[in-house]
Amino acid sequence: MEISDPKAIRALAHPLRLDILDLLVALGPATAAQCGRILGVSQASCSFHLRQLAKYGFVEDTGPGSDRRERQWRMPDPRLRLPGGDVVTRQLSQVVVERAMHEILDYAARADGDNPDAPGFGGPISGVTVVSAAEAAEIRTKWKQLLEPYLARAVGSGLQLEPGQRHVRYFMAGTPLRDRDLQALDPETNQNGRANDPDD
Numbered sequence: 001m002e003i004s005d006p007k008a009i010r011a012l013a014h015p016l017r018l019d020i021l022d023l024l025v026a027l028g029p030a031t032a033a034q035c036g037r038i039l040g041v042s043q044a045s046c047s048f049h050l051r052q053l054a055k056y057g058f059v060e061d062t063g064p065g066s067d068r069r070e071r072q073w074r075m076p077d078p079r080l081r082l083p084g085g086d087v088v089t090r091q092l093s094q095v096v097v098e099r100a101m102h103e104i105l106d107y108a109a110r111a112d113g114d115n116p117d118a119p120g121f122g123g124p125i126s127g128v129t130v131v132s133a134a135e136a137a138e139i140r141t142k143w144k145q146l147l148e149p150y151l152a153r154a155v156g157s158g159l160q161l162e163p164g165q166r167h168v169r170y171f172m173a174g175t176p177l178r179d180r181d182l183q184a185l186d187p188e189t190n191q192n193g194r195a196n197d198p199d200d
Contacts, residue, residue: 008056028156
């Protein structure tokens, strides 16, 4: 789904709406009450945010659920593609990053005993690279290609997972070092802070 309307992009810039979309990708059609129970918020709040998401086509009404009373919602296209560079997209990016950082920190803060079935699923990967703009774009493309089959498998998987499987949220961000940070380094010293010695 290609999104170019600034109002639609701004409508996404709410952590609960992003949580609801993640939930609908994983569960498939769900009611506001089901979303509220899983996310720990009120049905009324979920219902409001679902209607706002529907206004811009992010979700759609699929008719009443099994109890024939509550409407179910689904995400017609789980792949959202945004333009880059404008102020509204940057605002959404900030919400996405803050939400991801909160989840990462929350995971890191939990004791191992809280996650008896989680070893191997989480944890950060970090490193400093030297790349050109083209190489950075290549890394991003390869990352997306690597995740693609697992993203496809997640759509509508619901709670019917095979033994040993879990829903896992992945997040990748490249953060170029700022020029002023690098300029603060003494050019006469090497990475270890020692003066360069031609005899070394």
